[in-house]
Amino acid sequence: MIVYFPKPYKNELYYSILARYHFYSGDIHPSYTLKELTGRARRINFEVPIGIDNLVTKAKIFSSTYSRDYFINNHTIIPLVRPFKKKEWIQKLIGSNFEGLRHNLFGNKEDDIKLKEHLYYCPECLKEQFGKYGEGYWNRFHQIPGIFVCTSHRVALIKRSVDIHNIYGIEFVVPRIDDIKKEQKKYKSDVLRSLLNLAEDVDYLLDKNFDAFPAEFFYEKYVTLLEMKGIAYPMLQRGNRLKNLLLNYYPHEFLEMLNSSFISNSSWLPKFNSNNRITTLQPIRHLLLMRLLCGSARDFFENEYLYKPFGTGPWICMNPLADHYLKKVVKKVEVSVHEANRAIQGDMKCSCGFVYRMRAWEKSPLDIEYFNNRIMKKGHIWEQKFNEFIEQKLKINEIARRTKMSRPTIRKILRDREKSSDSILKEEKKYIKISEKTSEYKKIWIDLRAKYPEYSRHELNNKNRAVYTWLRKYDKEWLEANSPDVKKVYRGRKKGYSVEADYDFLHKTQKIISTWSEFEEERQKLMRKSKYRLQKILGLGENFDSIRIKYPLTAAFIESIVESTDEFRRRRVRNVLEVKFRNEEVSFHEVAEASNLRSYKRDEREELKQYIQKLVEEHNKI
Known part of the structure; x- marks a missing residue:
């Protein structure tokens, strides 16, 4: 007290x-x-x-x-x-x-x-x-x-x-x-200004006393801020672009004081390709990034940020066949990254079905030189009007004028439509043939079942393979509902004892033991003769109880020659004296150190110590 x-x-x-x-x-x-x-x-x-x-x-x-x-x-x-x-x-x-x-x-x-x-x-x-x-x-x-x-x-x-x-x-x-x-x-x-800004951000965090945030919170917010700064893509360049931005923003002397000036080749910046490294970033460096990307720690934690590379909208509709052409009626934009150049792009989707694409740096679709290449989808209004032009038999020049497209483009659209019509017609004919043939084969299958009511599914298949294969491909559900139940046959796979296999593994094991020294020389170190190691060499992956049942002669031999841990330690001591300290006087501690026997069990220590001491004394007499 x-x-x-x-x-x-x-x-x-x-x-x-x-x-x-x-x-x-x-x-x-x-x-x-x-x-x-x-x-x-x-x-x-x-x-x-x-x-x-x-x-x-x-x-x-x-x-x-x-x-x-x-x-x-x-x-x-x-x-x-x-x-x-x-x-x-x-x-x-x-x-x-x-x-x-x-x-x-x-x-x-x-x-x-x-x-x-x-x-x-x-x-x-x-x-x-x-x-x-x-x-x-x-x-x-x-x-x-x-x-x-x-x-x-x-x-x-x-x-x-x-x-x-x-x-x-x-x-x-x-x-x-x-x-x-x-x-x-x-x-x-x-x-001084940078130091004061950092101090104010630290003061804010101490005052707010926040609980832990999930790593996703920081990762998602940082990526949004990188996008707003225009340095988020390509993703592989995020780190270098952020590094250059940071070096231009903060004085070099200030970064030196914080050991954050990137003088060494390593970079402390996260790669921002996953949230895994966010939690390993130091708090002070988090604050450096927050001040750089959004102004302060207060702004980072208290404001929500949305990446809007194309503004807030609405945007103009570029469908020349709609009654709202060039009017700001488009309310939806789908932002994505170009697969090839990794640039930001946005698909402007109008309610009339017309979709056109813009790049992040483009201010207006009216400034795009080859705009027709940016039309992703024409939509139902455009298609309906275009069909009316065809029915009215308007000339290609007139259709091109109304659609704001070139004559070659209109011709291509007409050719593609003809090809599409031919393709649809072929698909319809193919579907009709398949349906007719399927109906015919269903009748044959029903007749087969009526004729051979005791036959299994396999036996009916042998009677008419073509019918079974066709129905399985084109109406499998009907075939399953109108076929006999599958008879499940359980076949045991248990193998009996094989004397030949047992003798074969026994001879292999005996050969391995007789050449064990060569095996150790190849690996340049002593290896204990253990059950696990012998199983691994023989390729027997089962536990040892299974080996006793399947290969009793082999198992008995293995158990007779395996080394205990203590036996292996003693062999290691003898080997050190014979190889490393041959014809040299040596101390107890040198042998124990060379044999890596510093961590043997306490209850075995005295006995093993006496054994080593005895061998050392005998070795030094020679």
Whole structure:
């Protein structure tokens, strides 16, 4: 039980709360404080609140607001990371009381944004803290990787000299009033502006305290924004185009500070061809992309984006035979990607059935030079009017004038119609012949069944294969309904014992064992004579119980020559002494190391140790 607990200040870092408690508690050693508050006496983690459950148990007597969620959401940097991680990852981390964190929250790869190695603070904030509270504290916002300015005072943060990641043991550091006087770093105006923008986006996320979003949320929104920027297609070029856009948008010095300038050949940008890598992208880099593509993190999370390469419509109808020609009545556009050049295209679909295609860069269909090549479908109105022109026997020149098409195009349409009519006629004739023949064969099949009522389906088929084959192809449903039921015959496949096969496998096994040393030489290492390995060499995929039943002689021989694990270890020791240390004096540890026997079982250790020691002594006497 504790008799005092410091009231946490707004955005105070979890570590800072512990440090202030230590300062006022009078504990001689920091480990006492850490053990008392968190139940741990090991090193401090500056990113996650290790031991928080123990702290909450002791601190909640001072305020009912002190809970696990209270400290996580208000005094750690987890709210910045949480929206971008999988929900299961966050639940597992918190559920394990933060013991399961193998890596830091921001990654530890060489090309990741580097963690801060020191505590940072704003001198103006510190001055206000001492003036208002009589003491200072560490702001969680200022400790986030990539944050080097204060959004409240728009000045650079100052680095405290203590290296927080190389503290030997445990140390609690609190701000001093003398820290206010330290000199601040000056940034170029464009770098300062980028740093402030990033800091504002981080501030927004900490304030909103979002839960985890699904990876699809980010992937789909990013792709929409890439489309709006005109760099989404071709998909294989997304990464390079986005990289160039980012390098042109942010100052190089700013990207260098965030280890994100692409100096190495590797790129930290996702490929944006699936949502798999979205959850591995660092939060700060997410914010860089959001600011680049839509203006800010606030805009990204609070606005909906729709890709409309052709505007909002309505669009004009290009059907010259409709009464709404050139009027804005088209309300539907179907956007797709061209299969060959991967460019964006849109099919404008009018209610009259007329469909024409435009490219994303085209402003008006009236400006398209060869527009007739863009007509995807003419529709029922156009076809109806065209048929009327044919019935009225209008000349080709007049039809071409009314349809806004050339005379060769009209001639081609007429030729295609004739071919289509001929094709339809042929199909109709073919269908009639098939129907007549099917009816005829049905009668024959019925007669066969009446003549041979006891015959099976197979026997009726043998009587007239042509009829059965035809009906199966053109009216299978009728044939099934008018045929005898299929008689199911079950044939056992169980094989009996074969002496020949057993002897054959036995001889093969004996030959393998007699040439085992050659087998090991080919693989350049010792191999244990195990049941599994012999089965694999012989090609016997069954479990060993099946082999005992099918090939008892072979199974008995295998069981008589297999090596136990201990026998194989001893053979390995003998081999090392005979081959590697031949004519050399050697120690016990050298033999154990060379034999790879460092991880043998504890209960076998003494016996094997004595065996190795005995062989080493005998070897060194020679």
